[in-house]
Amino acid sequence: MTDINTYLREWTMPHVLCPGCAHGIVLRSFLEAVDQLQLDPDKLAMVAGIGCSSRLIGHVDFCTLHGTHGRAPAFATGLKLARPELNVVVLTGDGDALAIGGNHMIHAARRNIDITVLMLSNAIYGMTGGQSAPTTPEGAVASTTPAGNTEPMFDSCKLLIGAGASFVARVFAANPLEMTKVMADGITHPGFSFIEVISDCPEYFGRYNNIGGGANMLSWMTVQDEGVAGPLSAKRFVNHVPITVLSPALATGVLEREVRPVFSGIREG
Template sequence: MNTAARADYRRYLRLDMMPHILCPGCGHGIVLQAMLRAIWRLGLPQDQVAVVGGIGCSSRMVGYVDFCTLHTTHGRALPFATGLKLARPELTVLAIVGDGDGLAIGGNHLIHAARRNIDVTCLLLNNAIYGMTGGQVAPTTPTEMVSATTPGGALEPSFDSCKLLEAAGASFVARGLSSAPIDLEALIVQGIQHQGFSFLEVLSDCPTYYGRYNRLGEGPEMLQAQRRHVDWVAAPLADKAFVPGFADTAAVADVALQYGVLHRETRPELSEQVHRLIAASVGEGPT
């Protein structure tokens, strides 16, 4: 465990892949830096870290980090990560997925990874919209919010991914904020340390589409709004619903979202169970 105040995260960047594709004001870079600081804090051997992404703005970030990196297909980061972890359990496997990536096209894989309790740390970056394809509605877009495909406001309700993942069996569930990067780093450290499927929903922001369509301001305004509407678990709940980047004047329900560690339990982890079964079976029966 590295304890110095200043984390040396730049050593993990593939500077030869810059410039990156993210827009000015996007919160994803803050999340990436928090993840790299967490890896540095834990002192993980660089060769033994694998980072897997799906498709979307958040998933593209796996290319920018100098580990074994796997940029896969839309929604399918977790099954790739599952195969990787089962094949080589000594690897630390992280997955970075988006909200549409993880909860729409990849929703089935997400709940099954949670059910299996495979030791993968999954960061789901929620900016409430499909950014890479131009701002279409996502399963995380709150009702009434405008997107390219809900010009009159979204009709459907959105997922609370943390509740979904706890119900599906994730043994570590946390929510972090791109506007609270020091807390986020601590949450990612705990997520990686946890033996089992660790799910972190990280609220990010998309000023380019979500912010612009809904007149929520630029990146800084959207991040400030996050802080006003989301409470740390330990604090009393504010009387406001979380809407990523929602303005102060917006209509609110009576429950606020919380961030921090929302659920933690100890239960058998899949790769350990599989390899225990293999150890007990090798040489048994006709082959």
């Protein structure tokens, strides 16, 4: 196994994220998946839009493309059509992918182009000051919903299955081994792979909703896991969680996997 840090642009470290932000855990799990698959760093292109999650691509030593807000799937589509030999991975956030770029996301899924989308969902707009996002659970406090969010939240996996993505999965940042496995599956899947990673924002979501810092946020997310909770529910880790906000239980694991013709821009036959 390679030292994971060799995949980082070490001179950019430490990264820009807040203390306890689970996005770093997700990035590590992704790099472990890249390492397991022995992908060539020069043949791996990461495309991102705008947001905390999108900032991560600045720290990895692959080919990286920082696009405009919400348009990462569009940049990725162009890149994959022009350079089909590349592994194209889109790193995006919940606001970037579902609100600002919702249109681009569903149409990339509809075409079933062979890219992998990692959507890091922290249920809030972290970079811009904690506004409520399409994934903010009902009742949760955000800077734009000081008395609690009144809107229902998106189930992004159902949305993407409906849009036609051929690989859809949901994982929790608190389960790094499962994350790595599902990401490796998603990268190798031929066609559009969408992986929602439930990440966290201790700085805004955790603070506004009295959940606490990074460690508490991780155990908070495990109680939303519909499947078997991860290692964090063991021992003292879970005892510190005041459960004030709870989204509906989320199904985890690979939720959709089918092999369909992959979009290449060329009409066959």
